[in-house]
Amino acid sequence: PRNQYDDCWLRYDRVSDDRRESYRRRIKHAYVAEESPECSAVRDELREAIPGLLGEDVHLWQHRPETVDGFLAIGTPGDMEVIKESIPDGAVDDLDDDGYLIRSVEYEGQDCLVVTSGADQGLVYGTFHLLRLLNMGEPIDEIDVREEPAYANRVINHWDNPFRRTVERGYAGESIFDFDRLPDLRDRYEDYARLLASLGINGVVLNNVNTEYYPRGSTNEASQQFDGWRLLESRRLEDLTSLASVFRRYGIQIYLSVNFGAPKRIGDLDTFDPLDEDVRQWWREKADEIYDLIPDFGGFLVKADSEGQDGPYNYDRDHVEGANALAQALEPHGGRVWWRAFVYGSHEDRAIQAYDTFEPLDGDFAENVTVQIKNGPIDFQPREPVSTLFGAMPETDLGLELQITGEYTGQGVHATSHLPMWKEIFEFDTHADRDGSRVQDFFRGDGEGVVGVTSIGEDHTWTGHYLMQSNLYAFGRLIWDPDLDAETITDEWITQTFGADEAVLDTVREILLDSWEACIDYETGGLGLIHMMHNGQEYLENHYYPAPEEWPGYHGATEEGIGYDRTATGSGYAQQFRDPVASRFEDVETCPEKHLLFFHHLPWDHELEDGTTVIQRLYDNFYDGVEEAERLRDLWMTLEGKIDDRRFEHVATRFDEQVHQAEKWRDVITGYFYDFAEIEGEKGRVP
Template sequence: MKRTSCTLLLLLLFHCLLAEDGYRLWLRYDKIDNNSLLQQYQSAIRSVHIAGNSPVLMNARKELLTGLQGLLDTRISDKTSLETGTLLVATYNNHETIRSLIDQKDLNTLGNEGFIIRTVNSQQKKMLIITANDDAGLLYGVFHLLRLMQTRQPIQQLSITTAPAIQHRLLNHWDNLNRTVERGYAGSSIWDWHRLPGYLDPRYTDYARANASIGINGTVLTNVNANARILSKEYLEKVAALANVFRAYHIKVYLTARFSAPVELGGLKTADPLDPQVQDWWKKKAAEIYSYVPDFGGFLVKANSEGQPGPQNYNRTHADGANMLADAVAPHGGIVMWRAFVYSSEKPDDRFKQAYDEFKPLDGKFRKNVVVQVKNGPIDFQPREPFHPLFGAMPATPLMMEFQITQEYLGFATNLVYLAPLFKECLDSDTYAKGKGTTVAKIVNGSIDNHSLSGIAGVSNIGNDINWCGHPFAQSNWYAFGRLAWTPSLDAAQIANEWIRQTFSNNPSFVNPVQEFMLASRENTVQYMTPLGLHHIMGNSHHYGPAPWTNHAQRADWDPVYYHKADTTGIGFNRTTTGSNALAQYFPEVRRQYETLSSCPDDYLLWFHRVPWSYRLSSGKTVWQALCAQYYAGVDAVRRMQQTWNGLETYVDAERYNQVKQLMAMQEQEAVWWRNACLLYFQTYSRMPLPDGYEPPNQTLEYYMNLRFPFAPGI
């Protein structure tokens, strides 16, 4: 082979070794390129001593050594002796040096997951320690220390004490057994059921590592639109194989339970929750599951919603159904997460009100190991929703938050939308359930009503795409969910900053502009999709793109026209006392904020009010003028984001730079599509021209109305 050919081959190989495909997520551990900081870190950590050899600690040791050796570009020894520069990792009960340096009362409130990271002096030796009550806390402490180093934070004088605010921090996978993913936009399911349990894809371990790094401690493997077969012996063997991988990262496995499983799997004639045979079937099934997975977390249930079977099929209540399952898993320490996303079987009064109307009367009637899982808003994961009125309305029942990480209503995996501001908007909302300061976050963490059971769930955006989430920036939403699940008070900007630094670069010339457009991205998306409180105007079924004209679904509340109610007299859904009175479900302080046009924020105007096209907002613009301004501003913001990214090529690898550049071009096209289609449609009712200075739509309304997407992903 000629020398030139050999050189080219070596260059190609070198490029492949350096290629960034996004698989490593935020756990990249590349060498620190700041020599001064590198020397400081190398001085602070010269050796490591980890006391213990449990599977969790073995993974903590492996992560720590891998991370340190990658970041510091030197081999770190794993010693038993303690000296200056030692990083000591041990539980309080497992090392006498820890007991001599830490007051046990400092650990009393940390549970089995909290941890302490502290710089100490022991016998004139300056050391760094990570300690906790349990090995799980040590694992989380290791990941926290590595995060500090990845984001170039000082570690010479640390004093950190932290514990999760919420007990159960779960991903909900809407993955089907045939590997399709409902509302999934990153490829097929990562669960290869066909090859389980015999083949364990290394990706399962990396999935567990990523979750543990941000404090997620549970995963629901299967779709809430459940398949009873997951509870069969054949599949429980496969579930057990996954659980064995996840257990060593302190992650529990949960399953969705199809309410009709006793009929479909057990051959019973009924699934009535008050039938003794049905109760016995579930108790035996629970015992069988625990024989395969001793630390099985419990069941997630969608019942009597969107065609799913449930207790109401037998004239029983949601509490009857949940309690039956709770009794089955209670002897084993399991829980039941019963979803409050329900539809009445009859024509609804206002879909906004249905969950509250069905669940509020059941407050206090659930078993102690039942938590009611409530979506962040009362409709369905919209780009902007008011917080769900059930938060604060059921003080005798633990309520679990359900966020959607996957972007079902936010542009799938082609739109860059950083969701931490959406999550924070809900968590920080004040319910006034027990006076000012009764935030949704405090309801969810159980502190307001002294619940020992608490939880938060995120509907996963993970698939088998090489970069896990389809869009490189969609990884930030998985990351943000985990960080907020541990500490809901964290700032969205801080989380974005952490993620950018770990995932891309610590260079301020890159970090600052990227952080700026990430923080603005959700608001920009609302502007070009659903401004002024418009909601659920996406295409039917697939929810891809705008379709405010749709009015042919099987149910009225599956159609966009149900929600915007536009005609020549005006637009918006009246939820005040003169309309559906959905506002009555909130506490008076919240109700007063939205009840009148003068007090209702523009962001929620059309959520709660029906107004004439000529109604003037506080800005002085009419509703029509404000809609136009918002739609055009959203498109302009996407174009500015594109320009910013185009100027950052020198700071990021070519692979991810080009991928994001192409996806931003798609987002700009889709934003223009949203703007043009919606304004052309609403203009047929407003009968008003576009204000001067706006670029005219380049297609007709008929063109947009005739677009079809029979193979849109995620259905």
């Protein structure tokens, strides 16, 4: 079955001759601690990687190999003498559980490499770090690494629909999770756990946040009913134990998205009012049952009172009352509720609603509740300003939700790297007070973290597009260490995925790092417009494609001008920020051009800083974006013969489609704006 899917970045090709001797000396013999499931995973990884790298098998020892020149030692200081004696006292005690050290040391005349941590999970991460260095051909003879993750919770959210094997906003085929066949396991589960653990991911939510109903887009009633809520049924929970043990070996906890109405749907109660004592008791018993089966279960993710999902509002309760009812049930077991703040519908401008709803609740959530907030106030747009909730709830544990799948960035067809976007979000300075005021500083508590919505599927590529594996990779690396720059992460991915050829490295780096701005231009016109984009049909089964009737609510176009007024004279989103951010967005003169029409409604002929009018800039950006997509495609075409045909052709085909879609959309949208403005393009391109 392994040949049914790609190895992604865990390929382990033969190292160059000039590295081989030094590697061989320190890793051909490995002494790994005995005890835990994690250590058995570590041994498996060495068995997998080292033959590829060295061209010969690894020799695994159950005690220190005394008769050889050198060896690799992996364990906690308590596990083995060599580690205890070669690492200074306290160096490991100082580390978080997930942290680790990698050091080259000399031990009784032998050249060793030590990977150590205070906990078994850290050994898994440390091992993958070492393998990454080897895979990239880095020197290891004088190595001294100390690592700890920036965020305690590093979680993947699947939007997979159990029993149907569909994936919402998924562009990589069927769901890999075959819940109907559990407890039977598939090899793919383990290989997926390996990919995630190699990045330091420590949690996976197995099913879609929509547990009962699909929000929109389908005309077929039956296909709108989901049954993820059934995962809380006793027989289904029993089935999950096998899957949990696969992930456990790699230090990953499993979580479930749960339906707030479960006490009524699954239990025999006639209410799910969170203040009803029977309902609270039902959740307690359900939690006890889960932890009996899966003692390290992570907790629940909840989408409540959002896009048709049940919630506390059914009983006139608020989000605190809802979240805390579930939290009290998980609390004795150390579990956590991740409660989403993605709510809209009651306000004309959806951007302002999450803040209005959640900011007043700050301080009232139970200690084991994390409020999970999307990066922006709308919905994973190619670019939008950050959520005003960051920094506004100092007494509440927060989680940042990012989208790894390309719902709005080309849906598995376009090559769009999200890493530059995430960097922009992480670096944004909210001027709110905490230990730091950049967005990335708000999730560093024990009950906090960063979450990514992924679209892994049965496709050979896992992600629907070989280049889009880079988004999963980048997500994991960035949330382990947000100080890594985009270039470093991208280069790591390319080198491990395509090998060390300089031309391939330079070319793929340029494509990925430039792809996001190109996408913004050809999809949105680059001035902050949202929610209008064309993603074509060819590779798509499900996607949200707002009809032209819906567009005006997003772009605010009239005969006079375009943009959505979110200043004090409009919906007031700008005012939800703190100063100086609020006044920067509020004032047309200081609002960055990239967010201009998100915050302001402006005349079509309003002049931008360089004298160009708004309408002309939109025309230009749509045209330039298409040209940029063409340039990136041409760059890809130079790689023919430099990488394997399978991946070359796959990406080339999609690039053609990407350019075609971008052109088509450019013509539709520039024509559409022309009909309002009736201003011809200066360069003779519109109409």
